[in-house]
Structures are given as structure tokens and as C-alpha cells.
Amino acid sequence: MSNFSRQIRFSSSVIRGLQYRISRSFTTIEGHRPTIVHKQGLDILHDPWFNKGTAFSMTERDRLELRGLLPPNVMSNEQQIERFMADLKRLEVNARDGPSDTNSLAKWRILNRLHDRNETMYYKVLIAKIEEYAPIVYTPTVGLVCQKYSGLFRRPRGMYFSAADRGEMMSMVYNWPADQVDMIVVTDGSRILGLGDLGVQGIGISIGKLDLYVAAAGINPQRVLPIMIDVGTNNEALLKDPLYLGLQQHRLDGEEYIAVIDEFMEAVFTRWPHVIVQFEDFQSKWAFKLLQRYRNSYRMFNDDVQGTAGVAIAGLLGAVRAQGKPMIDFPKQKIVVAGAGSAGIGVLNAARKTMARMLGNNELAYESAGSQFWVVDAKGLVTEERADIDNDAKPFARKTKEIGRQGLREGASLAEVVREVKPDVLLGLSAVGGLFSKEVLEALRGSTSTRPAIFAMSNPTTNAECTPEEAFSILGDNIIFASGSPFTDVDLGNGHIGHCNQGNNMYLFPGIGLGTLLSGSRIVSDGMLQAAAECLAAYMTEEEVLKGIIYPSISSIRDITKQVAAAVIREAIEEDLIEGYREMDARELCKLNKDEMLCYVEDNMWNPDYPTLIYKKD
Numbered sequence: 001m002s003n004f005s006r007q008i009r010f011s012s013s014v015i016r017g018l019q020y021r022i023s024r025s026f027t028t029i030e031g032h033r034p035t036i037v038h039k040q041g042l043d044i045l046h047d048p049w050f051n052k053g054t055a056f057s058m059t060e061r062d063r064l065e066l067r068g069l070l071p072p073n074v075m076s077n078e079q080q081i082e083r084f085m086a087d088l089k090r091l092e093v094n095a096r097d098g099p100s101d102t103n104s105l106a107k108w109r110i111l112n113r114l115h116d117r118n119e120t121m122y123y124k125v126l127i128a129k130i131e132e133y134a135p136i137v138y139t140p141t142v143g144l145v146c147q148k149y150s151g152l153f154r155r156p157r158g159m160y161f162s163a164a165d166r167g168e169m170m171s172m173v174y175n176w177p178a179d180q181v182d183m184i185v186v187t188d189g190s191r192i193l194g195l196g197d198l199g200v201q202g203i204g205i206s207i208g209k210l211d212l213y214v215a216a217a218g219i220n221p222q223r224v225l226p227i228m229i230d231v232g233t234n235n236e237a238l239l240k241d242p243l244y245l246g247l248q249q250h251r252l253d254g255e256e257y258i259a260v261i262d263e264f265m266e267a268v269f270t271r272w273p274h275v276i277v278q279f280e281d282f283q284s285k286w287a288f289k290l291l292q293r294y295r296n297s298y299r300m301f302n303d304d305v306q307g308t309a310g311v312a313i314a315g316l317l318g319a320v321r322a323q324g325k326p327m328i329d330f331p332k333q334k335i336v337v338a339g340a341g342s343a344g345i346g347v348l349n350a351a352r353k354t355m356a357r358m359l360g361n362n363e364l365a366y367e368s369a370g371s372q373f374w375v376v377d378a379k380g381l382v383t384e385e386r387a388d389i390d391n392d393a394k395p396f397a398r399k400t401k402e403i404g405r406q407g408l409r410e411g412a413s414l415a416e417v418v419r420e421v422k423p424d425v426l427l428g429l430s431a432v433g434g435l436f437s438k439e440v441l442e443a444l445r446g447s448t449s450t451r452p453a454i455f456a457m458s459n460p461t462t463n464a465e466c467t468p469e470e471a472f473s474i475l476g477d478n479i480i481f482a483s484g485s486p487f488t489d490v491d492l493g494n495g496h497i498g499h500c501n502q503g504n505n506m507y508l509f510p511g512i513g514l515g516t517l518l519s520g521s522r523i524v525s526d527g528m529l530q531a532a533a534e535c536l537a538a539y540m541t542e543e544e545v546l547k548g549i550i551y552p553s554i555s556s557i558r559d560i561t562k563q564v565a566a567a568v569i570r571e572a573i574e575e576d577l578i579e580g581y582r583e584m585d586a587r588e589l590c591k592l593n594k595d596e597m598l599c600y601v602e603d604n605m606w607n608p609d610y611p612t613l614i615y616k617k618d
């Protein structure tokens with residue numbers, strides 16, 4: 001071949017290459033042409049053609065009204081695939097959540113998929129089999145779900161407000177498609193069950209609690225909204241994890257933190273003035289402060305502080321009755337509480353007030369009731385000698401002289417305290433699994449009670465202060481046992497069964513929320529919470545409590561919730577707090593007798609029945 005023809009060939013191949021590159025680059029440009037969509041918000045996220053999940057950029061999120069509908073961390077496509085693969089591989093490992101159910105996570109996935117495609121059917125299953133599936137959608141499995149949420153996240157559910165959304169919340173709240181929202185459960189992820197700071201992954205607890213609102217209280221699932229306020233996390237592992245879905249920064253604190261929560265509250269109450277906001281699993285440091293800040297101006301309550309307190313009071317009264325004594329003997333009970341966080345202090349305050357009421361409801365009664373409690377936290381027995389004592393724990397600090405006489409001192413260990421005090425009740429809200437060790441339980445053998453009670457209330461299962469087997473085997477069958485997460489009854493091998501009660505705020509929060517909604521009460525008052533607790537206590541018959549059954553079976557949770565809601569409404573009427581609900585105005589509501597009130601509540605509970613659908617053009 002001549003040089004000339006070689007040159008021609010060379011240049012024609014160069015030209016072909018160029019042509020190819022040019023045409024490819026046209027195709028590339030073509031590929032980047034925007035796609036016109038006729039949808040926005042959740043409709044896009046639910047459409048497999050357009051959905052990019054966590055990969056929607058911030059500008060696209062704003063353009064498509066998606067802000068707040070996705071976790072705040074924008075992921076690349078590669079990261080999305082990595083996250084998906086990591087989760088897929090995890091299936092090969094048998095996901096364990098304590099000894100009871102090795103398949104719990106797999107069951108959660110199956111239920112979650114049903115939730116995504118057919119809500120009515122999902123809730124029908126949940127209501128019909130609540131005893132079987134509450135431990136999956138709620139504690140303990142929900143704890144595992146939160147821990148693994150970055151992998152499990154598929155279709156978003158609920159809203160995310162993040163520190164990066166400051167100044168935007170008032171508008172982004174309109175990205176939620178429902179014009180009516182009755183119930184919000186909000187967390188900042190800082191103390192999820194006893195599992196600590198799980199950051200944005202804490203959204204799982206808001207979803208689980210709202211599942212119970214639908215199943216137990218019959219709140220319409222179209223009107224519930226789980227919310228996560230992401231102000232960062234102090235969980236170092238999450239901060240380092242490239243696949244973490246939340247803001248990768250340390251938690252905001254002080255005024256900056258409050259400003260975010262204030263903005264959030266203002267935004268949700270502006271759009272839905274009648275909504276009820278349940279605060280869930282906020283670290284104790286903020287739980288009390290936020291409750292005080294908002295409780296007189298918004299319809300809100302803190303479940304860990306107030307719901308737990310009510311459930312504990314009902315159980316403590318049950319434990320008195322189980323000893324064959326009248327409830328009025330409650331102020332004589334000696335109670336050791338392990339844990340002085342939001343839950344422990346909430347229980348202590350409510351128990352002290354209940355005792356004081358029984359003793360005459362005056363200052364003296366309140367003072368004297370205080371001497372029935374011994375509080376042990378991470379540093380041991382809390383006394384007035386404690387340096388930097390928390391303000392909330394201060395009223396329960398024992399006097400140095402007094403405990404000296406009891407052979408105790410500041411910082412005494414739990415076992416020492418139990419040995420010296422010989423309490424009627426040992427109640428754990430410490431989040432420390434196994435805290436009621438052999439030594440502690442053996443010390444409880446010296447209890448002066450005819451039937452000591454053990455409340456191992458920390459969640460999930462692995463954080464319970466002891467198991468029922470441990471309690472019954474060391475203390476025999478003449479005890480009362482309750483735990484926050486479900487355990488099965490124990491066969492004591494002597495023809496007796498050791499009954500395991502589930503002492504969990506799930507028995508109250510749905511009824512508190514429903515009662516507040518249906519009364520249109522402006523706030524959630526102490527009296528309404530007290531009425532809820534008393535209603536739960538009265539739910540148990542004499543025969544049941546004598547058998548050691550102090551809480552009802554979860555299979556009757558819908559009925560319990562109905563009764564609790566009616567009691568809450570009656571108290572709200574008594575306190576002149578009601579504004580009515582829909583066509584039931586305040587005056588009409590006041591006229592209802594006890595049975596009519598129960599009917600009113602029941603009539604307003606949503607049932608999972610398919611409605612007849614009719615098509616109508618816009």
C-alpha cells in the first residue's frame with residue numbers, strides 16, 4: 001500500500017472515530033435531557049420509573065417537593081448499590097434478636113413489604129394477630145430494625161426534618177400529602193429503647209409506635225405521620241459509616257437544638273392545628289425540658305416520661321392487690337428504682353404523687369411519700385451528697401443521716417441497697433441488661449413483702465434487667481414479674497406457671513392519644529394521664545391480680561385502648577379542656593353517659609375494611 005493510500009485510510013479511520021465520538025457525545029447529551037414528569041412529592045417516590053430514592057440531589061428534592069420525604073444524606077448511585085448489597089448479604093447471616101425468634105427481622109421485612117403495597121391488609125393482619133406481630137413491628141424487633149435501618153431502608157415512610165432544613169420547615173411541612181394528620185410520633189433518635197443514639201435510624205421507633213396507634217387505637221393510617229428530627233448524631237460508628245443515611249455531624253446542642261425543635265413544632269401545628277405530637281425516645285437531658293417547654297401550649301406529651309409512668313403506676317397498684325392488700329396500702333410500699341433517666345424519674349414523680357393523693361393530698365403527704373423511694377443510678381445510690389446532682393433527681397436524693405441509719409451511703413451498690421432496704425418492689429429503667437444479677441435477686445429474698453415485685457422494664461429484650469427465668473428461679477413462684485419487652489411464661493416445674501407481664505407504655509399511649517383527639521382537649525393534662533393509669537389498673541380483676549397477672553393480654557389492646565380513651569375524655573371534660581371533635585361539639589360531648597362515651601370512642605375507631613372505590617375525573 002502506498003503512503004498516500006495509507007494516509008487516506010488513516011485519516012478516514014480518524015474521521016470515523018471522530019464521527020463515533022461526536023455521535024456518542026450526542027447520545028450522552030440526549031441521555032441527560034430532562035425527563036418531564038407530571039408528579040411530585042410522594043407520588044414520585046412511589047413510582048418505580050422515576051424514583052431515585054436517596055440519590056435525589058438537594059436541588060431536585062426542592063424542585064420536586066421532596067424535601068423532608070427522604071433521609072437528609074444524599075447518596076451516590078454507587079453508594080445506594082453498596083448499601084443494598086450489604087443488606088442482601090446480611091440475609092445470609094441469621095439475624096438474631098435474643099433467644100426468642102431467630103427470624104424476627106425476616107418477618108419484619110415481609111410485613112413491611114405488605115405495609116408498602118396494601119395498608120388495609122397489613123393492619124388487618126396486625127390487628128388479628130397482634131400478640132404474634134407486636135413483637136415484630138414493636139419492641140423487641142423494632143430495636144433491631146433501627147440498628148440496621150440504613151440497610152433495611154426501602155420506600156420512605158414519614159418525614160425527616162434536619163438541622164440543614166432550618167428556615168424551610170414551614171414550607172416543607174406542605175410536602176406531606178395528607179391535609180389531615182391526627183397523630184405525629186417524633187423522635188430525635190438520641191435514645192432509642194435501651195440502644196442509645198441511633199441518629200436518623202430512630203425513625204423506626206416512630207413508625208412502630210404509629211403502627212400501634214392504628215392497630216390499638218384505630219387512628220386512620222392515612223392520618224398518622226412518623227417524624228425524625230435529624231440534628232446529627234454522637235454515635236461515632238454512624239459518623240464514620242459512609243452508608244449512614246443521616247447528617248454526618250455531631251448533635252446540635254443548647255439554643256441551636258431548641259431552635260430546630262421550636263421551628264418544627266411551629267411548622268406542624270401551623271399546618272395541622274389539631275394534631276397531637278407524641279415525643280418518643282429523646283435523651284433524658286432534653287425529654288423533660290421539651291415537655292415543660294411545650295406541654296401548656298401544644299397538644300403534646302412525652303411517652304417515655306408520662307406514658308411509662310402511667311403504666312408503671314397501674315402495675316405497682318396491681319402488685320399491691322396481688323399481695324391481697326387494698327390499693328390504698330400503696331403508700332406503705334418500699335420501692336427501689338434502678339435508673340434515673342426520663343423513664344425512671346417519670347415513674348418516681350408519678351408514684352410519689354399517687355401516694356401523696358392517697359395520704360391526704362397535702363404537702364406533708366407529699367413529703368412523707370418521698371421517703372418510700374431509693375434511687376440507684378450509674379453511680380450508685382443517689383443521696384444529697386451527690387455532686388452535680390441532676391435537678392430532676394434531686395427530690396429523690398436520700399438524706400445522709402437517714403441512710404446512715406439504714407447502713408447505706410452515697411453511691412452504695414444496687415445489691416447493698418436491696419439488702420438493706422428489703423424493698424417490696426425492685427423496678428429497673430436503667431437500660432442495662434442483666435443489672436438484676438444473681439447477687440441483686442438473692443438480696444431481694446430478704447424483702448419484707450409477702451410477694452415482692454420485679455419490674456425489669458428496659459427494652460429491648462437484651463436490655464431487660466433480668467429474665468423471668470432468673471427471677472423465678474432465684475425467688476420462687478411467689479413474686480410478681482413484669483418486663484418491658486415480651487417474654488413467655490415460665491414453667492416452674494412444680495405444676496406452677498410463673499406469669500410474665502408485659503409492662504410497656506403501649507397499654508397507655510394509644511388511649512391517651514385517642515382520648516385527646518376525640519375530646520379536642522387543648523392540652524394533655526396530668527389529670528388525663530392519671531385517669532388513663534387508673535383505668536388500666538382497674539381493668540384487671542381481683543382474680544387475675546391474685547394470680548400474678550397485673551397487666552392485660554395484648555390481644556385485648558383495642559378494648560383497653562377504648563376504655564382508656566373514654567377515661568381520658570371524661571377527665572378532659574371534668575377539667576373543662578375540651579373543644580370537641582368534628583360533628584361532636586363540646587356541649588354534646590359533655591352530655592354523654594359512660595356507655596354512650598364508649599360507643600362514641602368505638603364509632604370513631606378506624607377498622608381495616610376495604611372501601612368501595614369509584615372513579616371520578618378531576
Ligand SMILES: NC(=O)c1ccc[n+]([C@@H]2O[C@H](COP(=O)([O-])OP(=O)(O)OC[C@H]3O[C@@H](n4cnc5c(N)ncnc54)[C@H](O)[C@@H]3O)[C@@H](O)[C@H]2O)c1
Pocket residue numbers: 191192193194195283284285303304308311338339340341342343344376377378379380414429430431432435457458459460463483484485503504505506
Ligand atoms: N417498659 C416501658 O414501657 C419503657 C418505657 C420507657 C423507657 N423504657 C426503657 O427504659 C430505659 C431507660 O430509658 P431512659 O430514657 O430513662 O434512659 P436514660 O439513659 O436517660 O437513663 C438510664 C438511667 O439508668 C442509669 N444507669 C445506668 N447504668 C446503671 C447501673 N449500672 N445501675 C443503675 N442505674 C444505671 C443511668 O444513670 C440513668 O439514670 C430504656 O431501656 C428504655 O427502653 C421502658
Ligand SMILES: O=C(O)C[C@H](O)C(=O)O
Pocket residue numbers: 138139192193194281303304458459484504505506
Ligand atoms: O418503645 C417501647 O417499647 C417502650 C418505651 O417507649 C421505650 O422507650 O422503651
Ligand SMILES: [Mg+2]
Pocket residue numbers: 193280281303304
Ligand atoms: Mg420510648
